[in-house]
Amino acid sequence: MTASPHADRLADSSADQYPIGPIPTLPGQDRATLDAVAARMLATAQAWRTLLSGLTEADLGRRYRPGSWTVHELAHHAADAHLHGLVRLSYGLAEQPYTIQPMNENAWLALPTTAAPVQDALTLMDGLNVRWAALLRGTDPQAFNEQILHPQEGQQTLWRLVAKHDWHLRHHLAHAQLALGLEVAR
Secondary structure: OOOOOOHHHHHOOOOOOOOOOOOOOOOOOOHHHHHHHHHHHHHHHHHHHHHHOOOOHHHHOOEOOOOOOEHHHHHHHHHHHHHHHHHHHHHHHHOOOOEOOOOOHHHHHOOHHHHOOHHHHHHHHHHHHHHHHHHHHHOOHHHHHOEEEEOOOEEEEHHHHHHHHHHHHHHHHHHHHHHOOOOOOO
16 A cells, blocks of 8 residues: 555645544555454444534534534534445445545535434444444455555555545544544544
């Protein structure tokens, strides 16, 4: 796996923009790595649920930096993006060749679903992570060597897709933690 395609942007980004750093390379390409990612995704979904439990509307409206998404928007975006990731992984495993349909994040956030309670985003996230875990734990690790095409990022293996979506869920959790004035493990 290679470094993030956004590495040039990351060099001059604030720590608040990328609080857990760039998309990492997975430590291995084997069963243990897939099992660890599955467990981490499930734990991250629980961390989202714990973080958002009992928040007021004012809390949900907080931002981690000027112009950023609110905690409410972060939760919905994380769920929407995780849905896209699951579909992309499923296509990459089931149908070759596969070209990703990029997601216009701001257009998705403008949909009426974002106005729904954050509980809806958490419920979606829970179900998605169960499905992610089933795919990661039940698929032969060799299958993740398949290539997919992202129109903006180029050819990549399914290993990279998994790393990206594992990171993405934690990345926006860290944003929500920052918005709420909490410490983020770096």
